[in-house]
Amino acid sequence: MRLSNLSRAFATLAAVTMASLGLGVVSAAPASAAVRNVCYNASQAGPFATYAGQAATIWNNYTNNINMAQCGSNIIISYTYGGGSYAQRTSLGNGRVVIDYYQAQQYSPLRIMTHELGHILGLPDNYNGNCGILMSGGSAGTSCTNPYPTAAEAARVDSLFGFAARGTTGAEVFSGSWPAAVAQR
8 A cells, every 4th residue: 555545544544533532623724736936046137136136026925836036047137238128938937037227217127027027937918008917018108117916917827837837838038018228329
């Protein structure tokens, strides 16, 4: 008899014995999906390293199935001068984020960072111009500073990182979220 079968048999025997003695049986809560660590590396993020930490904290606070921390290199975060901010997902929870320095002077750098990390966590763009939706990106305009995912966006990330999605791949480049930055002179 395998250990799991033996454990189940013992639990059943204990429950029957307790019930025959008139003792109540309390069921354990069902096991939830294990939290998946998503490690990022902001050593190349320059002035945006603190935004990476803040964005990771936001995702940690809004989701249940991931724990983002600066602990490795699932996600490499860097910055550039021009060309636009983008995320390049190599698989779920893995890839790179590039923040455009000039663009971050026009738009909220925290919103850009949280949005681009959202792509790495499996979310697509949603160009509806609604500032309340994180994945609307730059379509919400330069005055939008909301860095928080909606309940639906957070639930989607939790769903993707649940047990059923283990091993999900999907390499993709997300580059159209933010309108092209104005050329610097």
